[in-house]
Amino acid sequence: MKPIIGITGNERLFQTHDENNGFLINYTPREYSQVIEQAGGIPVIMPMTDEPLADEYMQLIDGLLLTGGQDVSPYLYRQEPRQVIGEISPKRDQTEIALIKSALKYNKPILAVCRGMQLLNVYFGGTLYQDLTEIPDISIQHVQKTKPQIPTHTIHIVEETQLYQIMGAKTQINSYHHQAINELGTDLTISALSPDHVIEAFESKHHNIIAVQWHPELTADTQVESLNIFKNLITRASK
Numbered sequence: 001m002k003p004i005i006g007i008t009g010n011e012r013l014f015q016t017h018d019e020n021n022g023f024l025i026n027y028t029p030r031e032y033s034q035v036i037e038q039a040g041g042i043p044v045i046m047p048m049t050d051e052p053l054a055d056e057y058m059q060l061i062d063g064l065l066l067t068g069g070q071d072v073s074p075y076l077y078r079q080e081p082r083q084v085i086g087e088i089s090p091k092r093d094q095t096e097i098a099l100i101k102s103a104l105k106y107n108k109p110i111l112a113v114c115r116g117m118q119l120l121n122v123y124f125g126g127t128l129y130q131d132l133t134e135i136p137d138i139s140i141q142h143v144q145k146t147k148p149q150i151p152t153h154t155i156h157i158v159e160e161t162q163l164y165q166i167m168g169a170k171t172q173i174n175s176y177h178h179q180a181i182n183e184l185g186t187d188l189t190i191s192a193l194s195p196d197h198v199i200e201a202f203e204s205k206h207h208n209i210i211a212v213q214w215h216p217e218l219t220a221d222t223q224v225e226s227l228n229i230f231k232n233l234i235t236r237a238s239k
């Protein structure tokens with residue numbers, strides 16, 4: 001059977017009649033499930049759960065895809081929220097931290113995208129810049145105004161990393177993050193940097209992890225390197 005990939009879900013209000021009426025729905029952007037299918041896996045969207053059901057989910061899935069979304073609660077890296085921070089979701093943090101812990105316990109491969117990468121960094125003891133304006137010497141537009149299917153900034157990929165095997169030395173990626181990694185977590189290795197030295201990807205020699213700051217699911221139709229990131233997850237999940 002094809003490997004089953006668990007995709008972390010988000011919640012949003014579905015409005016019925018007016019802005020004050022509605023109910024919450026579970027969702028994920030369609031591209032995540034679509035790209036897992038294209039890459040040869042079976043996508044399963046996992047809702048946020050009150051009681052973490054992570055260990056049970058790990059019996060059902062072969063790999064974990066941590067998706068983009070809200071900012072990570074700064075409480076998790078021992079900071080108060082500053083004026084520049086965006087929306088946070090403690091429930092989502094709690095659900096996904098339980099999933100990360102369980103995936104590592106059962107050695108299930110993880111691919112982390114955007115918020116997923118930031119949360120994974122925090123899980124391993126790292127910290128974040130709450131907003132790009134807090135980064136000294138930043139010069140590149142990391143919240144691109146161009147549509148998300150179009151890569152805009154360059155990344156330099158570190159040789160002898162898994163990402164280098166997947167994407168080569170240098171490529172262009174889309175960029176939709178207003179936060180970034182500050183201190184890198186323990187056991188993690190930088191695998192790509194932007195020209196203004198923002199950490200754009202990391203992996204680990206000790207854990208089955210690949211994490212990227214951009215959104216390859218949105219460029220998988222036009223850029224083969226983007227699709228290959230998901231094919232790599234399927235390969236890792238097949239073992």
Ligand SMILES: [Mn+2]
Pocket residue numbers: 141142153174175176177194198200213214
């Ligand atoms: Mn960027």
